[in-house]
Amino acid sequence: xxxxxxxxxxxxxxxxxxxxxxxxxxxxxxxxxxxxxxxxxxxxxxxxxxxxxxxxxxxxxxxxxxxxxxxxxxxxxxxxxxxxxxxxxxxxxxxxxxxxxxxxxxxxxxxxxxxxxxxxxxxxxxxxxxxxxxxxxxxxxxxxxxxxxxxxxxxxxxxxxxxxxxxxxxxxxxxxxxxxxxxxxxxxxxxxxxxxxxxxxxxxxxxxxxxxxxxxxxxxxxxxxxxxxxxxxxxxxxxxxxxxxxxxxxxxxxxxxxxxxxxxxxxxxxxxxxxxxxxxxxxxxxxxxxxxxxxxxxxxxxxxxxxxxxxxxxxxxxxxxxxxxxxxxxxxxxxxxxxxxxxxxxxxxxxxxxxxxxxxxxxxxxxxxxxxxxxxxxxxxxxxxxxxxxxxxxxxxxxxxx
Amino acid sequence: xxxxxxxxxxxxxxxxxxxxxxxxxxxxxxxxxxxxxxxxxxxxxxxxxxxxxxxxxxxxxxxxxxxxxxxxxxxxxxxxxxxxxxxxxxxxxxxxxxxxxxxxxxxxxxxxxxxxxxxxxxxxxxxxxxxxxxxxxxxxxxxxxxxxxxxxxxxxxxxxxxxxxxxxxxxxxxxxxxxxxxxxxxxxxxxxxxxxxxxxxxxxxxxxxxxxxxxxxxxxxxxxxxxxxxxxxxxxxxxxxxxxxxxxxxxxxxxxxxxxxxxxxxxxxxxxxxxxxxxxxxxxxxxxxxxxxxxxxxxxxxxxxxxxxxxxxxxxxxxxxxxxxxxxxxxxxxxxxxxxxxxxxxxxxxxxxxxxxxxxxxxxxxxxxxxxxxxxxxxxxxxxxxxxxxxxxxxxxxxxxx
Numbered sequence: 189x190x191x192x193x194x195x196x197x198x199x200x201x202x203x204x205x206x207x208x209x210x211x212x213x214x215x216x217x218x219x220x221x222x223x224x225x226x227x228x229x230x231x232x233x234x235x236x237x238x239x240x241x242x243x244x245x246x247x248x249x250x251x252x253x254x255x256x257x258x259x260x261x262x263x264x265x266x267x268x269x270x271x272x273x274x275x276x277x278x279x280x281x282x283x284x285x286x287x288x289x290x291x292x293x294x295x296x297x298x299x300x301x302x303x304x305x306x307x308x309x310x311x312x313x314x315x316x317x318x319x320x321x322x323x324x325x326x327x328x329x330x331x332x333x334x335x336x337x338x339x340x341x342x343x344x345x346x347x348x349x350x351x352x353x354x355x356x357x358x359x360x361x362x363x364x365x366x367x368x369x370x371x372x373x374x375x376x377x378x379x380x381x382x383x384x385x386x387x388x389x390x391x392x393x394x395x396x397x398x399x400x401x402x403x404x405x406x407x408x409x410x411x412x413x414x415x416x417x418x419x420x421x422x423x424x425x426x427x428x429x430x431x432x433x434x435x436x437x438x439x440x441x442x443x444x445x446x447x448x449x450x451x452x453x454x455x456x457x458x459x460x461x462x463x464x465x466x467x468x469x470x471x472x473x474x475x476x477x478x479x480x481x482x483x484x485x486x487x488x489x490x491x492x493x494x495x496x497x498x499x500x501x502x503x504x505x506x507x508x509x510x511x512x513x514x515x516x517x518x519x520x521x522x523x524x525x526x527x528x529x530x531x532x533x534x535x536x537x538x539x540x541x542x543x544x545x546x547x548x549x550x551x552x553x554x555x556x557x558x559x560x561x562x563x564x565x566x567x568x569x570x571x572x573x574x575x576x577x578x579x580x581x582x583x584x585x586x587x588x589x590x
Numbered sequence: 591x592x593x594x595x596x597x598x599x600x601x602x603x604x605x606x607x608x609x610x611x612x613x614x615x616x617x618x619x620x621x622x623x624x625x626x627x628x629x630x631x632x633x634x635x636x637x638x639x640x641x642x643x644x645x646x647x648x649x650x651x652x653x654x655x656x657x658x659x660x661x662x663x664x665x666x667x668x669x670x671x672x673x674x675x676x677x678x679x680x681x682x683x684x685x686x687x688x689x690x691x692x693x694x695x696x697x698x699x700x701x702x703x704x705x706x707x708x709x710x711x712x713x714x715x716x717x718x719x720x721x722x723x724x725x726x727x728x729x730x731x732x733x734x735x736x737x738x739x740x741x742x743x744x745x746x747x748x749x750x751x752x753x754x755x756x757x758x759x760x761x762x763x764x765x766x767x768x769x770x771x772x773x774x775x776x777x778x779x780x781x782x783x784x785x786x787x788x789x790x791x792x793x794x795x796x797x798x799x800x801x802x803x804x805x806x807x808x809x810x811x812x813x814x815x816x817x818x819x820x821x822x823x824x825x826x827x828x829x830x831x832x833x834x835x836x837x838x839x840x841x842x843x844x845x846x847x848x849x850x851x852x853x854x855x856x857x858x859x860x861x862x863x864x865x866x867x868x869x870x871x872x873x874x875x876x877x878x879x880x881x882x883x884x885x886x887x888x889x890x891x892x893x894x895x896x897x898x899x900x901x902x903x904x905x906x907x908x909x910x911x912x913x914x915x916x917x918x919x920x921x922x923x924x925x926x927x928x929x930x931x932x933x934x935x936x937x938x939x940x941x942x943x944x945x946x947x948x949x950x951x952x953x954x955x956x957x958x959x960x961x962x963x964x965x966x967x968x969x970x971x972x973x974x975x976x977x978x979x980x981x982x983x984x985x986x987x988x989x990x991x992x
Contacts, residue, residue: 191646193639193854196847198626205627208843219844220622223794224600225607225923229914237595244593257796258821259659261839265821293820386840392625394659394796394842416818418695419660419667435928437663438788440796441610442621443842445598452595512631521627526837 201515202542204551205523206336206364206496208386208393209539211450215391218449219442226438235429238444241451242397245366245389245459246381248373252400252422254429255385255447257439260363263382263396265293266420267359268330271380271404273413274298276327279320279356281305281312281347284335285526286361291330297416299327308338308529309485309498314346318353326356327407334365336387337526339498339535340491341369344376351379357404363387366397367454368466368495368539379404385443388466388495390540391450394443398422450540469543470494472578473536476552479574480559480566485533495543497536498529502564507531510558518554548575603917604944606953607925608738608766608898610788610795611941613852617793620851621844628840637831640846643853644799647768647791647861648783650775654802654824656831657787657849659841662765665784665798667695668822669761670732673782673806675815676700678729681722681758683707683714683749686737687928688763693732699818701729710740710931711887711900716748720755728758729809736767738789739928741900741937742893743771746778753781759806765789768799769856770868770897770941781806787845790868790897792942793852796845800824852942871945872896874980875938878954881976882961882968887935897945899938900931904966909933912960920956950977 203210224231242253256262268290272278276299280291283306294301304320306312317329329351333342344360351358357379362371366381368388373381379401386393400408400422408415408423415421419437428436454462470492474484477499485498501507507524511534514520523535538548552571559566605612626633644655658664670692674680678701682693685708696703706722708714719731731753735744746762753760759781764773768783770790775783781803788795802810802824810817810825817823821839830838856864872894876886879901887900903909909926913936916922925937940950954973961968 191642193643193850193857196620196623196636196851198623198636198847199630199632200624201626201630203625203627207840208625208627211625216622216624218598220618221598221600222602222618223605223610223613224603225605225610225925226795227925228601228603228923229917230601234598234600240593241595257661258664259839259841262660262821265819269819289820296816296818296820384840392842392844393628393840394845414698416698417667417671417822418691418698419664419822420819437661438609438786438795439661440794440842440845442794442848443796443845445600446844448595449598455595515631521630523627523629 199519202520202547204537204542204547205521206535206537207384207539209390209537209542211390211392212453212541214453215446215450219392219446221445223441226441227435231441232433234444234448238448239429241448241455244455245451246373246399247371247375248399250373250399250401252405252426254426255395255397255444256425257437258396259393260382260384260396261289262420263363263384263398264290264361265417266398266422267380267382268293269297269417269420270408270415270422271328271357271359272297272299273411277302277324278328278330279304279317279326281317281331283310283312283338283340284308284332285337286363287332287335290361309340311340311342311491314350317347318350321350321354326354328357328359329354330359332361333371334362334369334493334495336364336496338529339486339493339496341365341493344378348377357407364493364495367459367462369493370463373399385447388540389450389454391447392443394440395447466494466538466543468579468582469538469545469548470497471582472575473497473538473548475578476548476571476575480556480571495537495539497538498533499536500533501531505562505564510562513558513561514554517558520551520554545579601921604922604949606939606944606949607923608937608939609786609941611792611939611944613792613794614855614943616855617848617852621794621848623847625843628843629837633843634835636846636850640850641831643850643857646857647853648775648801649773649777650801652775652801652803654807654828656828657797657799657846658827659839660798661795662784662786662798663691664822665765665786665800666692666763667819668800668824669782669784670695671699671819671822672810672817672824673730673759673761674699674701675813679704679726680730680732681706681719681728683719683733685712685714685740685742686710686734687739688765689734689737692763711742713742713744713893716752719749720752723752723756728756730761731756731758732761734763735773736764736771736895736897738766738898740931741888741895741898743767743895746780750779759809766895766897769861769864772865775801787849790942791852791856793849794845796842797849868896868940868945870981870984871940871947871950872899873984874977875899875940875950877980878950878973878977882958882973897939897941900935901938902935903933907964907966912964915960915963916956919960922953922956947981
């Protein structure tokens with residue numbers, strides 16, 4: 189009981205992980221701003237600001253738009269348990285750990301869940317979902333626009349078309365894609381969309397932005413039973429974030445300050461510019477990795493999520509040794525694989541603040557050193573060289589199109 | 591869609607509320623420490639530290655001891671949904687909004703919930719719980735040691751005795767009491783105990799420390815059905831906080847840094863010294879308020895929670911006007927009443943970092959000014975004078991006992 193715990197003194201990492209991402213110094217400053225109370229009249233205005241910014245980033249006018257006081261997985265739970273109750277059926281498109289999590293959480297409800305699967309590394313074909321739902325009453329279709337565990341991007345519109353045919357609510361996981369990949373909630377008519385703060389928004393982890401269409405809100409109103417979670421009941425949680433500001437629970441004020449600042453940075457850059465930055469840096473990273481002789485898990489370039497690049501670990505190379513050397517020698521963190529992809533892939537995150545040319549070039553150079561030390565034959569300078577040429581090609585194309 | 595959101599520029603408040611409390615500058619510094627990843631090997635050690643400190647503060651050796659990634663209300667939900675399933679019966683002792691919330695959340699489960707109530711301002715008599723449970727199979731008894739909404743302290747031991755008789759798990763809400771009021775999880779044999787970080791620990795809001803006895807853990811293992819919440823399933827959440835560090839969800843790293851620092855401060859002060867500090871400052875506050883002619887909601891001094899003092903609003907005085915003037919003229923936030931106590935009481939919080947002599951004296955002086963302006967006849971300087979004398983009496987008693 190008398191163990192002494194020393195000063196907080198973490199290493200200074202560059203986080204090229206699929207979240208959390210390293211943050212802009214302005215966000216740290218906002219995070220450390222002296223607290224105010226969650227019912228302080230000033231804070232009500234701050235909440236308005238957060239909602240204005242969230243609606244801009246989600247590109248929506250949805251009334252229910254707020255950051256949940258939970259991680260992205262809390263966002264999954266909120267989306268699922270508000271949509272489903274006994275007697276309902278849902279189809280979840282599963283192509284990774286996080287889309288599977290949506291099905292797992294569905295399994296905690298009394299609804300009937302059907303999984304439509306694709307191999308990790310590919311998007312689920314919307315056609316397969318259509319077939320699975322044919323002739324059945326489907327309440328909800330869920331999928332991940334960006335599957336963090338495998339780095340796969342899934343096209344929203346084809347799923348919307350199927351959901352329209354089946355009369356289902358469309359629930360979209362954008363934890364790894366929001367503010368990095370084109371997304372228009374209202375125009376693409378998504379019904380519930382949730383995300384995380386620690387990915388391409390580059391705020392600290394701990395909140396899950398969520399937005400709910402009027403149609404989904406109406407579906408909540410006509411439920412026969414209570415939402416099985418009090419904490420994640422979006423209707424009552426919104427009473428606090430809505431115009432009445434009715435107390436529900438104490439939100440993480442400091443995280444809200446930081447989220448507000450991180451979103452200001454997103455809007456200052458502009459969504460289009462931010463999407464393009466993520467695209468260009470991911471292209472350069474992949475060009476570099478391929479030039480080093482590494483293979484991507486996701487074969488079709490169009491299926492690659494720009495925020496998470498999944499690289500196959502070469503035969504005979506020790507997953508953990510490589511990642512530990514990157515940490516110890518370069519203070520760079522990348523992630524390993526999850527579930528069936530454990531020890532099979534590395535996941536390199538280029539999210540928000542971390543999607544930067546200097547980090548891409550540094551990472552490729554550091555990886556070359558580490559792979560060489562681990563006995564992998566890597567052509568000298570090939571990774572950095574290919575990334576540089578990728579950037580130059582993009583610049584040239586842009587100059588021509590001007 | 592083009593509304594400009596300006597710089598973050600909150601007022602600098604002294605938060606004499608029932609949470610969040612103002613924080614030590616060291617905690618802000620920890621909060622703004624550059625992030626590391628949640629699976630970084632260094633962070634695993636940081637998690638160990640947090641658990642060592644939590645066990646010291648809870649005074650327990652319980653394996654399941656961790657901060658949940660949610661507010662204190664999330665802690666209520668976790669305690670309730672892990673304990674209860676269809677076919678179970680629970681008794682909740684309700685004497686305020688937060689103990690009632692435990693019953694409300696119970697109402698989202700398939701278990702049968704019986705409320706045993708006391709008027710807000712009094713503890714529930716454990717004898718009434720015994721009577722209600724007599725001859726029935728009760729799975730869980732829940733109550734709040736500190737009821738934040740009314741400032742009532744409830745004796746743990748009498749509830750433990752009843753739970754023993756009925757063979758029930760004892761679930762204790764210590765959101766407003768942990769680190770401020772004597773509490774020994776193991777010695778007092780509480781089964782599940784949850785708290786909040788933003789109260790007497792004076793870390794930022796956003797996490798709910800929780801601890802689970804081996805007996806309750808065994809009860810979780812023998813459940814017939816899944817826990818209805820995936821996010822709040824304590825068994826799988828503990829797989830991340832346990833020795834395997836299996837990924838569950840991304841925790842709020844920055845909040846964990848801040849919590850670690852805030853708990854170091856708690857341990858540096860010492861639990862006994864901290865309890866005594868809360869006691870002495872609450873005594874002085876009450877002495878001051880009574881000398882100003884104000885009445886306490888909680889009549890019996892032994893029932894008063896030292897962290898939250900509930901003061902009756904004098905006849906004809908406008909609740910909101912007084913609180914707004916305190917904010918505008920003195921930058922001091924206190925809280926109003928909740929639910930049936932709305933506009934009937936003020937709640938003055940002296941929690942953690944805020945339980946300090948200078949704040950007590952400043953508050954009493956500011957309140958005198960505001961009440962006078964609002965037309966209340968207040969004896970000149972009586973509040974401050976009585977508080978000063980209360981402190982002197984404590985010092986004299988301590989000197990005599992030495």
